Amino acid sequence: MSLPADIKADFPVLRQQFDGTPLIYLDSGNTSQKPQSVIDAMANYYETANANVHRGSYELAVRATAALEGARAKVAKFINAPSTSEVVFTKNATESMNLMARAWGSANLAAGDAVVISEMEHHANIVPWHMLVAETGIELRWIPVDADGQLDLTDLDRLLDGTKLLSVTAMSNVLGTLNDIPRLAAAAHDAGALMAVDASQYVPHLATDVQAMGADFVVFTGHKMLGPMGIGVLWARAEILEAMPPFLGGGEMILNVTKEGFTTAEIPWKFEAGTPMVAEAVGLGAAIDYLSELGMDNVRQHEVELTAYAMHKLTEDHGEKITIHGPVEPSARGGVLSFVYEGESGEVHPHDIAQVLDQAGVCVRAGHHCAKPLMSVLGANATSRASLYVYNDESDIDQLSASLHAADELFSF
Amino acid sequence: MPGLEDLYREIILDHYRSPRNRGELETPPAVRVDGFNPLCGDEIIVYIDVADDGTISDVAIGGQGCSISQSSASMMSAAIKGKTVTDARSLISAFKGLMSIHETDIGGDGSEAEMGITDDTFSIDNTDDISLGDLEALKGVVKFPVRIKCATLSWNTLTQALDEAQPV
Incomplete structure (x- = not known):
C-alpha cells in the first residue's frame, strides 16, 4: 500500500x-497544510452544532458537547491511550508542556530536584524548565548530542540520579533523529523518575502508542498533523492527572465553587478552564480520520x-x-x-x-x-x-x- | 511578488562579499554591544570608539548573518566612521525612515516628502566609499517585510552602543 x-x-x-x-x-x-475534510468539518460544526459545551440543556448544546468529546475519543484511540479521560485539550504543545511543568511541577518539584532534558529539545521543552529553575531552584540537566545527531547516553545513569522527571523529544524537529523512548522511559523509571515525551514531530508521522512508549506524559499539537492551529494535547496517566493540582482556574474546571473555595471537576476537565476550542477539536478529529484512512x-x-x-x-x-x-x-x-x-x-x-x-x-x-x-x-x-x-x-x-x-x-x- | 533583483542589488552583494570594518576593537576604550535577531539567530556585534570631541573615531563589526544583515552592517560602519555621534543618530533615524516608508504605504500615499524623508535627511558629510546611493540600495528590502529586521539589526545595535558611549 x-x-x-x-x-x-x-x-x-x-x-x-x-x-x-x-x-x-x-x-x-x-505547520502542516489542511485537507478539505478538516476545513469542511470545522465549517460544518459552526453551521450545525455550535453552542457552548457541558452546560446547555438544549439539543444544539448536546451536539456541541458530543462533537468535543467525540474528538477526544478519536485522539485517545489514535495514540492508544487507555482512557479518554487521560486526554487533555490545550492550545498547543507549548501550553501542554507548561501545564505539565506548572501543575505537576508545583506539586512534585522542590529546590534541588533535578529535571533532565536533552540538547536537541525545542524551546518549548527548555524554557518552562528554565522558569522553574529561576522560581523554585530545581536543577536542569542535559543529555548531550553527539556528532551523528544522536543522544549520547553514556552518562545517563549519573544524569538520572536524583532526578524527578526525564523530558525528551521523540523526534528532533531539526535533525529528524528518532529517540528510543521505551529505553529512556525504562531508565527513568529505574531511577524513580517519570518520563515525559515531546511527540509534536512524532505523532503526525508515525503510529503512536503511548503505552508502548512507556511514557507518563506525552504532548503534541494538532496543527502539525493536518489539524487546525489552536489545539494541542497533553496525555498523562490517569493517576498522575488525578494527583495533579489544576493549571488554570475558572469555569468548566470546577465541581463546586463557594465563597470559601472550590472543588475541581474530574479529569480531564479539571485542566480545561474556560470555553474550549470545540471547532478546533472537531478539526483535529477530522485530521485523525484522514490520517487513519491513509x-x-x-x-x-x-x-x-x-x-x-x-x-x-x-x-x-x-x-x-x-x-x-x-x-x-x-x-x-x-x-x-x-x-x-x-x-x-x-x-x-x-x-x-x-x-x-x-x-x-x-x-x-x-x-x-x-x-x-x-x-x-x-x-x-x-x-x-x-x-x-x-x-x-x-x-x-x-x-x-x-x-x-x-x-x-x-x-x- | 517582487523580484530578487529588488533585494540583492549589486552594491549589497559587494558589501556582503567584502565587508568593511570587519573585526574587533579593544574594550575599553571601545564600547561593544551584541545584537540578536531572535527570529533567525543572526548576531551582530558593534564596536565603536568615541573620541572626547564626540567623533566616532573607529568602528568594527563582528558576528554572522545573512547577506542583508551583513551588508547593512557594513554600509552602516562605513557611513558612521569619522562622523559625530549626533550625525550618526540622524543617520539612524533616516535609515529607519527608509525601512518604514513602505510599511506605512497602506495608509497614505507613502511619498517620501510626506514621510519627512527628503534627500536633506541624508546630507551628511560623505567621504570614503559610502554615499547616499549605497544606503538607498537597501530600500528594496521593504518589499520583503521579513527581511526588514535583518537590515535594521545593526542599526538598533548601534543605537545601544551610542547610548552607552555617550548617554543622551
Whole structure:
C-alpha cells in the first residue's frame, strides 16, 4: 500500500499558484497544510452544532458537547491511550508542556530536584524548565548530542540520579533523529523518575502508542498533523492527572465553587478552564480520520522513501556543497532535512537560500528552528530546513534541488 | 511578488562579499554591544570608539548573518566612521525612515516628502566609499517585510552602543 497518487488535490492551499508558480510546501515540521475534510468539518460544526459545551440543556448544546468529546475519543484511540479521560485539550504543545511543568511541577518539584532534558529539545521543552529553575531552584540537566545527531547516553545513569522527571523529544524537529523512548522511559523509571515525551514531530508521522512508549506524559499539537492551529494535547496517566493540582482556574474546571473555595471537576476537565476550542477539536478529529484512512504505516513508508530520495538527490546534485544534519539512514529518522550549503564563495546563508527558493514557490524554513542550544552544538547560527509530509512527492524535491542551484549561482562571486 | 533583483542589488552583494570594518576593537576604550535577531539567530556585534570631541573615531563589526544583515552592517560602519555621534543618530533615524516608508504605504500615499524623508535627511558629510546611493540600495528590502529586521539589526545595535558611549 502507498498513499493516493492524487493526494495533493485534497489540500486546497496547494492548488494555488504564486505568480504562476505552483506552491511547493516543504515546511510541514513548522505547520502542516489542511485537507478539505478538516476545513469542511470545522465549517460544518459552526453551521450545525455550535453552542457552548457541558452546560446547555438544549439539543444544539448536546451536539456541541458530543462533537468535543467525540474528538477526544478519536485522539485517545489514535495514540492508544487507555482512557479518554487521560486526554487533555490545550492550545498547543507549548501550553501542554507548561501545564505539565506548572501543575505537576508545583506539586512534585522542590529546590534541588533535578529535571533532565536533552540538547536537541525545542524551546518549548527548555524554557518552562528554565522558569522553574529561576522560581523554585530545581536543577536542569542535559543529555548531550553527539556528532551523528544522536543522544549520547553514556552518562545517563549519573544524569538520572536524583532526578524527578526525564523530558525528551521523540523526534528532533531539526535533525529528524528518532529517540528510543521505551529505553529512556525504562531508565527513568529505574531511577524513580517519570518520563515525559515531546511527540509534536512524532505523532503526525508515525503510529503512536503511548503505552508502548512507556511514557507518563506525552504532548503534541494538532496543527502539525493536518489539524487546525489552536489545539494541542497533553496525555498523562490517569493517576498522575488525578494527583495533579489544576493549571488554570475558572469555569468548566470546577465541581463546586463557594465563597470559601472550590472543588475541581474530574479529569480531564479539571485542566480545561474556560470555553474550549470545540471547532478546533472537531478539526483535529477530522485530521485523525484522514490520517487513519491513509494508514499511519503508509504515511511512515511514504516519508522514509521520500526522505531517502531527497537525501540521495540533494547529495547527487550538490555533492560536497550540501551537508545534511542528522542520521544518515533514512529509516532511522523523520522527514526533516536541515542542511547548510557551502557554495563557490563560502556558505550561502539560510535566509538567503530561503529567499531564493521562495521565488520558485518553494517554502522552507531558515533559522534556528526554536532549538538554539542544539544549533550551538551543531556549530551553526542557522540552517535551512525542508520538512516533508504526506502531500510531498519527488517532483517537490527536484524543484528544491534545482532552486538550490539558483541560490548557489546568485551567491557565487 | 517582487523580484530578487529588488533585494540583492549589486552594491549589497559587494558589501556582503567584502565587508568593511570587519573585526574587533579593544574594550575599553571601545564600547561593544551584541545584537540578536531572535527570529533567525543572526548576531551582530558593534564596536565603536568615541573620541572626547564626540567623533566616532573607529568602528568594527563582528558576528554572522545573512547577506542583508551583513551588508547593512557594513554600509552602516562605513557611513558612521569619522562622523559625530549626533550625525550618526540622524543617520539612524533616516535609515529607519527608509525601512518604514513602505510599511506605512497602506495608509497614505507613502511619498517620501510626506514621510519627512527628503534627500536633506541624508546630507551628511560623505567621504570614503559610502554615499547616499549605497544606503538607498537597501530600500528594496521593504518589499520583503521579513527581511526588514535583518537590515535594521545593526542599526538598533548601534543605537545601544551610542547610548552607552555617550548617554543622551
